[in-house]
Amino acid sequence: MNCTQCGSESCEILKSKGKKSKELLLQCNECGNIFRETVEVEKPLKVRVVVSEYESSHKTSVDLYPDEVLEFEGMLDLGGRPAQITSIENNRGGRVMVANVSDIDTIWASYVDIPARIGISVDYGGRILSRKVEVDREFEFTIGDVVKMGTEIFKIRAMKTQDRKMRKGFAKAFVIKRVYGRPDKDLRRYNYDLTSKIVEISNGSVDE
Structure with a gap:
């Protein structure tokens, strides 16, 4: 004006x-x-949101104004519960870090009033040891980290996030779906211990 x-x-x-x-x-x-x-005054748009809570997820929507700008790790209020944006898909089917609401097709988010739950898979030459751990959402996992989990000590070889498979770099817990590792008999020192964070124990193959 x-x-x-x-x-x-x-x-x-x-x-x-x-x-x-x-x-x-x-x-x-x-x-x-x-x-x-x-x-x-522009009318708000109803934007689709896929929000996750541990292994389950559901679809909902949020009213936002077309000229608002959303970005990765931004916050939303979903029915009175705070949720953090983990991915944004635009109208062209691409995943972006930031976008105007008018250009957004779907928002992926996860509630922040609960810890992040992550799958851990340790490969013993074909036999997969699988665990679930709960950690602070901002906790960072890095490829190459040496981790203790119960009686196991392993090195992180790869990670699967909401959008991709990673073989280098790091990611925060709230975007990670699964961490992949391999044991090493020569490993004695470790970067951190996840033993107290284990919340679910299961053996068998992993399909994620």
């Missing part, structure tokens, strides 16, 4: 009224001119 007298874009809203359209009383910060202007 530009001042009707000097054309400056620096204006302060003194009063605002209306719902479908806003009648604004503005004052120019440059020349002090006070003027009125009416603007149309």
Whole structure:
């Protein structure tokens, strides 16, 4: 909005009224001119959200304005529960880090009022030891980390996140679906111990 007298874009809203359209009383910060202007208010869009809570997920929606900008790791209020954005798919089917609401097809998110639950798979030459652990959502796993889990000590070889399989780098727990490791008899020292974080024990092959 530009001042009707000097054309400056620096204006302060003194009063605002209306719902479908806003009648604004503005004052120019440059020349002090006070003027009125009416603007149309954009209607919110209903955006699809797939929200996960551990192994289960469900579809919901959230009302957002078209010119809002969402980004990876941003926060949403879903029915009174805080959720963190883990992935954004635009209208062209691509995964992006940031997008205007008007360009978004689907948002993936996970609730932040619970710890992150991650699958751990340790490969013993074809026999897979599988565990589930719960850690702080901001905890970082790095390819090459040496981890203790119960009586096992293994090195992380790969990770599967919401979007891809990783063989180098690191990721925060809230975007990781599964961590893959292999034991090494020569390993004695480890970066961290997940023993107390184990919440589910199962043996067998892993299909993720």
